Amino acid sequence: xxxxxxxxxxxxxxxxxxxxxxxxxxxxxxxxxxxxxxxxxxxxxxxxxxxxxxxxxxxxxxxxxxxxxxxxxxxxxxxxxxxxxxxxxxxxxxxxxxxxxxxxxxxxxxxxxxxxxxxxxxxxxxxxxxxxxxxxxxxxxxxxxxxxxxxxxxxxxxxxxxxxxxxxxxxxxxxxxxxxxxxxxxxxxxxxxxxxxxxxxxxxxxxxxxxxxxxxxxxxxxxxxxxxxxxxxxxxxxxxxxxxxxxxxxxxxxxxxxxxxxxxxxxx
Amino acid sequence: xxxxxxxxxxxxxxxxxxxxxxxxxxxxxxxxxxxxxxxxxxxxxxxxxxxxxxxxxxxxxxxxxxxxxxxxxxxxxxxxxxxxxxxxxxxxxxxxxxxxxxxxxxxxxxxxxxxxxxxxxxxxxxxxxxxxxxxxxxxxxxxxxxxxxxxxxxxxxxxxxxxxxxxxxxxxxxxxxxxxxxxxxxxxxxxxxxxxxxxxxxxxxxxxxxxxxxxxxxxxxxxxxxxxxxxxxxxxxxxxxxxxxxxxxxxxxxxxxxxxxxxxxxxxxxxxxxxxxxxxxxxxxxxxx
Numbered sequence: 001x002x003x004x005x006x007x008x009x010x011x012x013x014x015x016x017x018x019x020x021x022x023x024x025x026x027x028x029x030x031x032x033x034x035x036x037x038x039x040x041x042x043x044x045x046x047x048x049x050x051x052x053x054x055x056x057x058x059x060x061x062x063x064x065x066x067x068x069x070x071x072x073x074x075x076x077x078x079x080x081x082x083x084x085x086x087x088x089x090x091x092x093x094x095x096x097x098x099x100x101x102x103x104x105x106x107x108x109x110x111x112x113x114x115x116x117x118x119x120x121x122x123x124x125x126x127x128x129x130x131x132x133x134x135x136x137x138x139x140x141x142x143x144x145x146x147x148x149x150x151x152x153x154x155x156x157x158x159x160x161x162x163x164x165x166x167x168x169x170x171x172x173x174x175x176x177x178x179x180x181x182x183x184x185x186x187x188x189x190x191x192x193x194x195x196x197x198x199x200x201x202x203x204x205x206x207x208x209x210x211x212x213x214x215x216x217x218x219x220x221x222x223x224x225x226x227x228x229x230x231x232x233x234x235x236x237x238x239x240x241x242x243x244x245x246x247x248x249x250x251x252x253x254x255x256x257x258x259x260x261x262x263x264x265x266x267x268x
Numbered sequence: 269x270x271x272x273x274x275x276x277x278x279x280x281x282x283x284x285x286x287x288x289x290x291x292x293x294x295x296x297x298x299x300x301x302x303x304x305x306x307x308x309x310x311x312x313x314x315x316x317x318x319x320x321x322x323x324x325x326x327x328x329x330x331x332x333x334x335x336x337x338x339x340x341x342x343x344x345x346x347x348x349x350x351x352x353x354x355x356x357x358x359x360x361x362x363x364x365x366x367x368x369x370x371x372x373x374x375x376x377x378x379x380x381x382x383x384x385x386x387x388x389x390x391x392x393x394x395x396x397x398x399x400x401x402x403x404x405x406x407x408x409x410x411x412x413x414x415x416x417x418x419x420x421x422x423x424x425x426x427x428x429x430x431x432x433x434x435x436x437x438x439x440x441x442x443x444x445x446x447x448x449x450x451x452x453x454x455x456x457x458x459x460x461x462x463x464x465x466x467x468x469x470x471x472x473x474x475x476x477x478x479x480x481x482x483x484x485x486x487x488x489x490x491x492x493x494x495x496x497x498x499x500x501x502x503x504x505x506x507x508x509x510x511x512x513x514x515x516x517x518x519x520x521x522x523x524x525x526x527x528x529x530x531x532x533x534x535x536x537x538x539x540x541x542x543x544x545x546x547x548x549x550x551x552x553x554x555x556x557x
Contacts, residue, residue, distance in 0.1 A: 173403045176401035176402075176471075182414070186425070191403050
């Protein structure tokens with residue numbers, strides 16, 4: 001507290017705080033990284049302009065969309081939807097224990113923390129298409145391989161965000177239960193899960209949206225769903241059917257995203 | 269009973285720590301712990317030379333705190349912000365790990381306990397927090413049922429939906445004791461501050477502890493609600509025959525609801541004694557800078 005009568009020297013802070021040498025180096029590194037990436041990507045405006053007529057021709061061939069295979073497209077679309085739900089469901093279930101073990105404040109031991117973090121990162125690092133190929137080789141062609149691929153992909157996504165939500169959750173209620181002698185399991189289920197439930201539901205819904213989009217692509221390698229139809233149409237240069245399939249996928253993804261957004265609004 | 273120890277007294281201008289003999293008789297006494305174990309009334313809590321220094325902090329928060337609390341006593345811990353009250357309470361249950369010193373709680377050596385033993389001991393103690401620490405998204409009833417986790421781990425205690433009929437009925441009785449039986453189904457985050465603290469007290473009652481620690485239980489409430497909570501709290505603690513140690517900034521609460529007062533300053537006990545023997549001016553000086 002200042003004594004009365006003491007002259008008070010007021011300093012107005014700078015409008016833009018000085019970043020310092022470390023900040024300047026960080027900006028410089030980020031800028032250099034972007035320029036380096038642009039030069040390495042072989043960007044070419046003439047090539048893009050030359051490609052426009054070709055794109056116009058392709059789009060022309062896609063219209064009007066064909067309707068003769070709508071029954072088959074509809075069936076595989078439902079299969080895709082089922083794969084997305086099943087893959088997300090199993091992924092979310094598996095993510096819960098992994099998230100607890102990989103949350104810094106809940107993990108029983110640092111070695112378990114690093115191990116589970118590694119597993120989650122690995123699940124996320126390998127692309128879903130590669131997982132699909134692995135499971136097609138392992139369990140054969142069909143939606144089961146797709147569900148397994150989506151499960152692993154969902155684990156990589158959900159377990160990480162679940163763990164972060166658990167780390168950021170208010171530590172008060174767990175401390176209260178710890179103070180009355182509750183076990184670690186009791187604390188996680190009674191205090192941490194309820195606190196992180198809205199965040200976990202939102203993440204699960206995002207994972208479901210992601211799985212819906214992924215499940216389309218998985219069919220390209222034989223892991224079931226509408227991707228198989230799309231691959232067949234592309235192989236046969238049947239662009240009118242390709243456009244029908246893309247429109248159906250678009251409608252499904254829009255429906256899933258809107259529904260998921262509605263649920264998130266209700267939960268949060 | 270006469271004990272020798274490091275105690276504090278207050279003169280007209282400043283708080284001084286003195287080395288002296290003093291005597292407190294009768295049950296529920298607070299005292300500097302004797303090296304001898306022959307206490308007139310069995311001690312619920314004995315702390316000897318407790319030190320705590322948080323990582324990165326420039327100074328230790330607790331510097332050789334020693335005190336002893338007899339069973340059935342009601343003790344107020346007073347002191348300015350940063351004097352170490354909350355840390356001291358948390359150290360008693362090792363919610364914060366002390367760096368040095370001995371803690372004997374309900375006849376057991378807390379400082380040497382393994383995790384499992386500590387969990388068993390914690391089941392015999394209650395802790396009421398300043399910010400209630402209820403699980404927001406669960407009902408008041410579920411939060412109170414959590415108190416029964418002191419009887420052991422049981423999945424049926426995770427929420428009231430799963431709970432055994434006996435636990436539900438006991439929890440309703442506890443809610444009734446704090447006057448909130450009609451709010452049993454209300455989500456904790458929709459309760460007022462005073463109601464939340466009542467639910468936290470009901471959770472502690474559900475636990476049936478022998479000793480209750482309370483870290484500024486009325487601090488986050490307005491004066492009227494704070495007064496109501498402290499009165500209710502003190503009444504229930506007495507009715508259930510528990511020992512109470514509460515931290516507070518409110519000198520009136522300390523004098524009204526505690527049998528004994530222990531004052532901390534800069535991590536050390538600077539004053540203790542019967543609340544009736546310490547006047548408000550002496551206490552107010554604790555907060556002078």
